[in-house]
Amino acid sequence: MYAQQIKTGARRLKSLAEMEPQERAFQEHVDAGSKIEPKDWMPDGYRKTLIRQISQHAHSEIVGQLPEANWISRAPTLERKAILLAKVQDEAGHGLYLYCAAETLGISRDQMLEQLHNGQAKYSSIFNYPTLTWADVGMIGWLVDGAAIMNQVPLQRCSYGPYSRAMVRVCKEESFHQRQGYDSLIKLCRHGTAAQKEMAQDALNRWWWPALMMFGPPDGESVHSAQSMAWKIKQNTNDELRQKFVDQTVPQADYLGLEVPDPDLRWNDARGSYDFGEIDWEEFHRVLGGDGPCNRQRLEDRVRAWEDGAWFRDGLMAHANKKADQKSLGRADAA
Amino acid sequence: MMSEWPLWEIFIRGQHGGSHRHVGSLHAPDAEKAILNARDVYTRRNEGVSIWAVRAGDITASAPGDKGPLFEPSNSKVYRHPTFFDIPDDVGAM
Numbered sequence: 001m002y003a004q005q006i007k008t009g010a011r012r013l014k015s016l017a018e019m020e021p022q023e024r025a026f027q028e029h030v031d032a033g034s035k036i037e038p039k040d041w042m043p044d045g046y047r048k049t050l051i052r053q054i055s056q057h058a059h060s061e062i063v064g065q066l067p068e069a070n071w072i073s074r075a076p077t078l079e080r081k082a083i084l085l086a087k088v089q090d091e092a093g094h095g096l097y098l099y100c101a102a103e104t105l106g107i108s109r110d111q112m113l114e115q116l117h118n119g120q121a122k123y124s125s126i127f128n129y130p131t132l133t134w135a136d137v138g139m140i141g142w143l144v145d146g147a148a149i150m151n152q153v154p155l156q157r158c159s160y161g162p163y164s165r166a167m168v169r170v171c172k173e174e175s176f177h178q179r180q181g182y183d184s185l186i187k188l189c190r191h192g193t194a195a196q197k198e199m200a201q202d203a204l205n206r207w208w209w210p211a212l213m214m215f216g217p218p219d220g221e222s223v224h225s226a227q228s229m230a231w232k233i234k235q236n237t238n239d240e241l242r243q244k245f246v247d248q249t250v251p252q253a254d255y256l257g258l259e260v261p262d263p264d265l266r267w268n269d270a271r272g273s274y275d276f277g278e279i280d281w282e283e284f285h286r287v288l289g290g291d292g293p294c295n296r297q298r299l300e301d302r303v304r305a306w307e308d309g310a311w312f313r314d315g316l317m318a319h320a321n322k323k324a325d326q327k328s329l330g331r332a333d334a335a
Numbered sequence: 336m337m338s339e340w341p342l343w344e345i346f347i348r349g350q351h352g353g354s355h356r357h358v359g360s361l362h363a364p365d366a367e368k369a370i371l372n373a374r375d376v377y378t379r380r381n382e383g384v385s386i387w388a389v390r391a392g393d394i395t396a397s398a399p400g401d402k403g404p405l406f407e408p409s410n411s412k413v414y415r416h417p418t419f420f421d422i423p424d425d426v427g428a429m
């Protein structure tokens with residue numbers, strides 16, 4: 001998802017009986033559905049897992065602006081441009097809510113950015129694919145934000161208070177993102193020319209599988225997934241969410257008259273769900289590991305934006321310090 | 336990397352009266368910029384008519400460990416709630 005393959009440091013799940021009193025009290029608190037707040041005691045693994053997950057989620061929101069930003073100056077109408085600008089601005093906001101939530105766990109903003117810029121921290125694999133045509137912008141709203149919603153709705157119930165509250169804000173804004181994308185695809189597919197529809201089909205062909213990869217590999221026997229679930233950081237398995245996404249999205253593709261690029265896709269009456277084909281996990285690992293079509297460009301753009309903004313950040317801080325000094329000098333004079 | 340901008344806690348009062356409520360935090364070099372940033376980060380959909388920005392370091396918070404001594408005494412004072420008292424129906428609305 002926006003946070004993929006988060007390690008928890010756990011080798012196996014501890015039972016309540018094996019825990020020291022402090023940890024047992026913590027786990028019982030979580031089991032009861034209560035929230036953990038920044039100053040509460042928490043196991044080291046819980047803290048580290050959350051820092052990893054929330055910072056990766058924040059980085060995804062921030063890097064996620066780049067593929068769409070490519071089209072702000074190229075949007076087909078002024079209205080579409082204004083909508084896209086508002087959507088991308090929301091994503092910046094999501095990144096900021098999430099960085100703040102992570103900071104309550106004792107990591108600084110600068111540390112997180114440093115980890116992003118030196119490649120130590122990851123962000124979602126999906127943002128390493130290029131946006132070649134205007135239809136890609138619609139596809140991102142419909143599929144990428146759609147998949148993000150699937151994942152973020154249950155995160156509102158996450159056991160960590162600041163993360164769950166940030167997710168409540170994010171979810172309120174996310175539905176607009178998906179709808180504006182689908183709306184622009186309706187225009188292309190149902191009111192557009194044959195060439196425009198073809199452009200949308202081409203975009204779906206390229207985005208469908210990467211969108212399914214967003215949910216991450218099957219959890220299987222993963223101890224990290226089990227631990228995250230015991231801590232109520234994670235509520236559903238990757239496969240559960242992916243299935244839900246496919247079931248919701250296929251009829252929407254039908255409405256657009258687009259064909260999902262999966263020869264194995266078919267409705268399974270017995271399961272009441274769609275069966276779908278094998279995902280290329282090798283591609284996923286390659287892209288997450290830094291070798292997707294746009295990884296280098298994305299990171300370069302981020303680092304350049306940070307470095308180019310340094311004079312501005314430093315200048316404002318210097319100005320603020322000067323004003324604060326003058327104020328305290330003035331006060332000393334008056335005394 | 337020079338010094339990170341300080342952290343501010345942001346409180347917003349919404350359209351329909353009520354008190355300012357904590358909505359989150361952000362970084363800004365000074366109070367003036369904190370208000371401007373809060374406008375962009377927390378009121379993109381008309382969520383507020385007034386913003387307070389407070390330096391995070393200036394907030395004193397109660398410790399989680401003090402929850403018992405601070406809040407438990409009020410548990411036993413059930414007579415602070417109106418439902419503690421049975422008023423006969425004949426008296427009418429009260």
Ligand SMILES: [Fe+2]
Pocket residue numbers: 061090091094170
């Ligand atoms: Fe977002």
Ligand SMILES: [Fe+2]
Pocket residue numbers: 091145148174177
């Ligand atoms: Fe979004």
